[in-house]
Amino acid sequence: MDWQAFEVSIMLAVLTCLSLLPIGLALAYLLVKSNFMGRGVIEAIITLPLVLPPTVLGYFLLVGMDNESFFGSLFVSLTGQSLAFSFAGLWFASIIYSLPFAVQPMMRSLEMIEPEIREAAWCSGLSKWRTFFKIELPLAWPGILTAMVLCFSHTLGEFGVVLMIGGNIAGETRTLSIAIYDSVLAFEHQQAQTMSIILLAIALITISVVYSFNRTRVLRF
Amino acid sequence: MMLKVTLQQSSPIKLDVKFSCESGETLALVGPSGAGKSTVLRCIAGLSLVRHGQVLCKNETWFDSDARVNKTPQQRRVGMVFQNYALFPHLTVADNLKLALDKGIANSQYNIDKLLDQVNLTGLEQRYPAQLSGGQQQRVALARALARQPQVLLLDEPFSAVDKVTRRKLYLELNTLRRNLDMPVILVTHDLDEAAMLADSLCVIHHGKTLQHGSPEQVLYQPINSSVARQVDVRNILKGRIKSHNGELMLEWHHYVFSVSHLSGFAEGQYVVFALSPAKILLHQRVRPSRGVQENPVAGIIRDRVTLRGITTVLFSVALAEDTILQMDLPEHVAMRNQLNIGEMITVSLLADAIHVMAE
Numbered sequence: 001m002d003w004q005a006f007e008v009s010i011m012l013a014v015l016t017c018l019s020l021l022p023i024g025l026a027l028a029y030l031l032v033k034s035n036f037m038g039r040g041v042i043e044a045i046i047t048l049p050l051v052l053p054p055t056v057l058g059y060f061l062l063v064g065m066d067n068e069s070f071f072g073s074l075f076v077s078l079t080g081q082s083l084a085f086s087f088a089g090l091w092f093a094s095i096i097y098s099l100p101f102a103v104q105p106m107m108r109s110l111e112m113i114e115p116e117i118r119e120a121a122w123c124s125g126l127s128k129w130r131t132f133f134k135i136e137l138p139l140a141w142p143g144i145l146t147a148m149v150l151c152f153s154h155t156l157g158e159f160g161v162v163l164m165i166g167g168n169i170a171g172e173t174r175t176l177s178i179a180i181y182d183s184v185l186a187f188e189h190q191q192a193q194t195m196s197i198i199l200l201a202i203a204l205i206t207i208s209v210v211y212s213f214n215r216t217r218v219l220r221f
Numbered sequence: 222m223m224l225k226v227t228l229q230q231s232s233p234i235k236l237d238v239k240f241s242c243e244s245g246e247t248l249a250l251v252g253p254s255g256a257g258k259s260t261v262l263r264c265i266a267g268l269s270l271v272r273h274g275q276v277l278c279k280n281e282t283w284f285d286s287d288a289r290v291n292k293t294p295q296q297r298r299v300g301m302v303f304q305n306y307a308l309f310p311h312l313t314v315a316d317n318l319k320l321a322l323d324k325g326i327a328n329s330q331y332n333i334d335k336l337l338d339q340v341n342l343t344g345l346e347q348r349y350p351a352q353l354s355g356g357q358q359q360r361v362a363l364a365r366a367l368a369r370q371p372q373v374l375l376l377d378e379p380f381s382a383v384d385k386v387t388r389r390k391l392y393l394e395l396n397t398l399r400r401n402l403d404m405p406v407i408l409v410t411h412d413l414d415e416a417a418m419l420a421d422s423l424c425v426i427h428h429g430k431t432l433q434h435g436s437p438e439q440v441l442y443q444p445i446n447s448s449v450a451r452q453v454d455v456r457n458i459l460k461g462r463i464k465s466h467n468g469e470l471m472l473e474w475h476h477y478v479f480s481v482s483h484l485s486g487f488a489e490g491q492y493v494v495f496a497l498s499p500a501k502i503l504l505h506q507r508v509r510p511s512r513g514v515q516e517n518p519v520a521g522i523i524r525d526r527v528t529l530r531g532i533t534t535v536l537f538s539v540a541l542a543e544d545t546i547l548q549m550d551l552p553e554h555v556a557m558r559n560q561l562n563i564g565e566m567i568t569v570s571l572l573a574d575a576i577h578v579m580a581e
Contacts, residue, residue: 116307119268122294123301124321125369134320138311 001194004171005179008087012175013155016094017148023095024102024147029132031103032110050100058164061093065165090166090173094155101150109143110136142214149206156199223279224373224405226265230272234260235429242373242405242422249408249420252452257429258409259304262375265407266301267294278372300366300404304378306358308350314361315346321368336364341394356387363398374406380415392418413453417441425452446579447494456548457497461578465489472578475542479517482573494579499534501575502549505568506559517571521547523563528553535561537569 031043049057065083066072075083083089113136121131137144159177166173168182176195183192225241238261242248250258263269265276267283270291276284283292309317318333337343340360350358359379366374379395380388396419399406410416416423417437425432425440433440433449444450450458461474463484470484472495487493505518521537524546528534533556538544549569551561561567 114305114307116303116305117309119266119294120301120303120307120365121309121320122268123266123299123369124365125295125298125323126320127295135309139309 001191001198002174002176002179002183005174005176006195006198008171008174009156009176012087012090012094013152015091016098016155017151019091019095020098020102020151021144021148024099024106024151025144027099028103028106028110032107046103047100049097054097054158054160055164057097058093058161061089061096061161062165065089065092084165085167085169085173087166087172090162090175093161093165094158097158097161098151098154101154102147105143105147105150106140107143109140109146112143113139145213146210149210153203153206156202224265224407225275225277226261228261228264228271228274228276230274236260236264236271236274237430238424238426239431240424240434242407244405245403246422247399247406247408247420249410249416249423250426251410251413251416251423252426254411256426258411258426259377260429261426262301262377262407262409265373266299266375267292267297281372298369298372299375300369300371300373301375302359302362302366302377302379304381306350306362306382308358308361308365310350313347313349314342314353317350317361317365318368321365323369332368336368339367339398340364354387355383356391359383359391360394363395367402372404374402374404376406376408378409378411380410380412395419413441423453425449427452442498443577444496444579447581450494450496450579455496456499459495459497459545460581461493461495463487463489463491463493463578472576475539475545477517477519477541479571479576480573481576481578484578487578492581494581496577496579497547497571498575498577499548499550501572502547503570503572504549504551504555504559504561505570515570516573517576518568519547519571520566520568523561523565523567525563526556526561528556533561535567537567 027046031039062084063069064071065075067076067082067084072083075088079088083092117135117139118131121135122128126134157177158175159181162173162175162178166175168174168178176199180192180195180199183189183195223242223244226238228236228238230236234257236257238257240248250261252258260269264271264274264284271284271286273286274284275282275286278297282288282290283297284290309320312320314337315333318336319329322329322332333346334343337346340363342357342360342364345353345357350361353361359382363379380391383391392415399419408416408420420437422435423437423440424434427448432452433445440449441453441455444453444455447458459474461472464471464473464478466478469480470487470489472479472481472484472493503516519539520541521539523535523537525536526533531553533551533553535549535551535556536546537549538546
């Protein structure tokens with residue numbers, strides 16, 4: 001059992017989730033509330049990682065993170081280290097890769113809130129921010145939770161993108177799914193099995209939590 | 222003047238509305254669905270924007286297109302009851318009210334109790350909206366609207382989502398409540414009976430335009446023109462012509478010439494529309510002549526009769542007026558005693574006071 005890989009995976013999943021909470025919410029809110037011209041295009045770009053082969057996405061991200069590229073060189077000048085084949089690069093890639101899993105459920109749950117509820121809050125004297133925190137956020141909570149769980153599980157299991165841009169550096173970019181792949185290649189089936197069971201258990205638990213949470217909410221409202 | 226509203230625009234929804242409402246007065250905006258009533262309410266609340274106009278409340282300007290003033294709903298102090306109530310589903314009744322109470326109010330529990338008592342909901346503080354009946358939800362919405370101590374109370378079709386029995390109960394409750402409110406109350410409804418029952422004045426809106434503004438009595442029985450008459454569901458709308466007879470202006474209708482109490486403002490030869498209130502057509506008893514038989518007598522044949530809640534509506538055709546069908550409302554016992562059966566001949570009087578003549 002590769003505990004170091006386990007740690008990297010959990011760390012990556014948690015950080016991706018935490019980053020996607022504000023990013024996803026902001027994007028979802030913007031897309032639901034506004035009706036600008038390029039809305040369809042932006043929605044398509046956000047959803048793209050869902051349909052693109054992970055290797056293709058990984059390739060483009062790798063090119064983008066290259067020290068010669070604009071983004072890669074900017075990162076180097078800011079931090080002094082290269083983005084590709086680093087944990088930071090992996091983190092950034094995971095945010096892009098899991099974006100649709102965050103934005104889509106958040107958008108659906110924000111869309112479900114009737115506009116009158118929002119207006120009733122304004123007429124009750126609540127500012128737009130208070131309306132968001134007191135009314136919209138609690139009502140959209142099931143969607144936000146679903147988004148977080150999906151992002152967590154998805155990041156935990158991500159393979160193609162990680163391999164493309166992270167490589168296989170122990171303690172830095174070597175995640176649990178890469179470790180499983182390595183173990184199988186090295187005929188260490190016992191280790192591969194243990195790690196696979198761990199990933200399976202985590203996936204099962206998180207999904208069950210979401211389902212039972214949403215069920216109790218449905219019963220209450 | 223407490224609330225003064227002037228709204229004008231040609232698109233996306235055509236609006237040409239002007240009315241005012243005093244403190245403690247209930248004004249009903251009536252008109253068919255899609256007439257723009259709810260839009261007017263939303264403009265007062267600051268939820269919709271109109272091209273031109275003004276919304277003045279007390280001495281404050283809430284909206285003025287010329288002066289480029291447009292206060293947000295939060296700044297306007299309105300209490301709004303939405304058609305579907307729009308209660309916050311994740312909060313209890315008490316929390317729904319607490320959110321609308323001013324943050325500065327010291328004893329919020331006392332205020333919540335007082336508000337719930339005002340709408341007869343004591344004891345339901347800890348329920349969620351989904352655990353309440355339609356009528357209870359409406360009361361919570363009303364209490365929440367009042368929680369902010371609004372300067373104007375806006376009610377958008379507040380009775381449309383409850384059943385008939387509950388509605389009747391809520392009418393009585395609102396009627397009692399509004400007497401204790403010292404703010405203008407604007408009620409939007411497409412139900413005329415509801416409007417006449419609850420409002421001090423009616424404002425008829427059609428295609429976004431104010432057609433008439435006046436007391437329920439005026440609007441329902443003396444509509445200013447045939448459009449208003451049609452909007453307020455006036456029955457027996459007929460066409461006639463003003464005629465001079467022995468120096469007196471009279472109303473000519475087919476072969477009849479009627480004397481009418483109020484004909485000032487009309488000229489001889491003018492084509493007009495007139496309405497006969499079905500409740501004010503006088504039936505001549507067959508056995509003994511009743512008072513007023515000489516007043517505009519008309520003979521007809523009963524074509525149909527319908528009884529609802531003690532009122533019998535008799536439809537009869539007038540042979541001398543190309544078989545035009547007229548409606549007459551009678552107490553059920555009168556219809557029974559006079560044996561008004563289909564096919565029988567009756568004579569009635571169209572009382573001079575009950576003929577309302579309007580411009581076309």
